[in-house]
Amino acid sequence: MKKVVSVSLGSAARDHKVYTEICGQKVSIERVGTNGNVEQMIEIIKDLDGKVDAFGLGGMDLFLMANGKKYILKDAEKVIKHARKTPIVDGSGLKGTLEKQTLRYLNKNGFSFEDKKVLLVCALDRFGMAEELLDMGAKTIYGDLMFSLGIPVKITSLKTLSKIANVALPVVRHLPFKMLYPTGDKQELSSERYSEVFKWAEVIAGDFHFIKKHLPSNLKDKTIITNTVTSEDIELLRQRKLDTLVTTTPELNGRSFGTNVMEGVLVALDNRKNQNYSSLLKEVGFKPRVVRLSQHYKGYRGLSHG
Known part of the structure; x- marks a missing residue:
């Protein structure tokens, strides 16, 4: 084994x-x-x-x-x-392949990203996804400064993000990781600090711990594309009226x-x-998992679901 x-x-x-x-x-x-x-x-x-x-x-x-x-x-x-x-x-070796494939899979099956409003909570750990969203014509806000460093600045250009990264990352790489990402018990804490940008977005994408930390109370008409979720996470998203959850990794015994x-x-x-x-x-044969949470949700054409 x-x-x-x-x-x-x-x-x-x-x-x-x-x-x-x-x-x-x-x-x-x-x-x-x-x-x-x-x-x-x-x-x-x-x-x-x-x-x-x-x-x-x-x-x-x-x-x-x-x-x-x-x-x-x-x-x-x-x-x-x-x-x-x-x-x-x-x-990281898998993200660049699997997450691009997920976006292409959704696009092929009736979910167009053209002019779609997307919040990518952190692009620097998912640069392949960021590039694919750009190629597909999405209107993307990159939340790296907000979600990683707590700086309430929205970045709307991947070129701008790259310039900031080239200056900041040589310094940021030396910081304790807990300053950049919710770890331990902090993964269970939440606030609605960035409710405005969540409200703007039609699609919320990226690491679920970043998403969950600032999850708004109402996710009606929204789609989340992420990686790791538990059955408790799914129930939380259902309570907050999320339409659709897409996980890039498959479900194994009730969780991704x-x-x-x-x-x-x-x-x-x-x-x-x-x-x-x-x-x-x-x-x-890994395929993205699509979970339809909202009763009024009409569904993407041809997508399997959990």
Whole structure:
């Protein structure tokens, strides 16, 4: 049996373990949260190194990217160096492929992004999605300054974001990750600080912890495109009248795991790192999950749903 463990900086309340079969191989997939404790992450990785087939780095990015240039985050670098035998991935290798495919899948099946108002809560950890939205003609607000740094400035140009990134990221990469992203118990806190931009958007895209942290009380007529959600998250979105939830990763026993987990699965199945994920995804058959939450929702043409 292949074993994949996601060691996360996030809350242990979201821990989950499933057994499944992918491409004829049995796979154990487990997510272990450390409530914001980087040292605990390191100890878990040291203990399991060489005993599992792949690690996922959860709750933090290994790097942020702009204009094809990678900026390695120091906290993540400190963690991954302890995986000496087992490959460790943060999902970034999969995001660029899987999330572009998700947008193209939606577009092909009747959901046009042309002139659609999109809030992408953080583009620097999903630059492939940002570029695809631009190519598809979406009117996008990039929320990097708001959601990552707490600076209430909307960015409406990917070129502007890239210029800001080139100046800021050499400094930002040295900051503790908890200053950039909700970790541990902070993942359960919320405020409606950016309700105006949520109200403007027809589509809200990106990391769910960023979305959830500032989730407005009314999501009627809106679509969320994200990655990791639990059954409790889905119920929360239903209560707030969300029309449609799209997750780029598939459902496994009632929840979708993060891209770091799914990339870990692909690495474990293929026994190699940095693969051409397009061909592997086709072989595995990963498809986005579309959950229709609103009773009045008419649905996208041809989309499967949960």
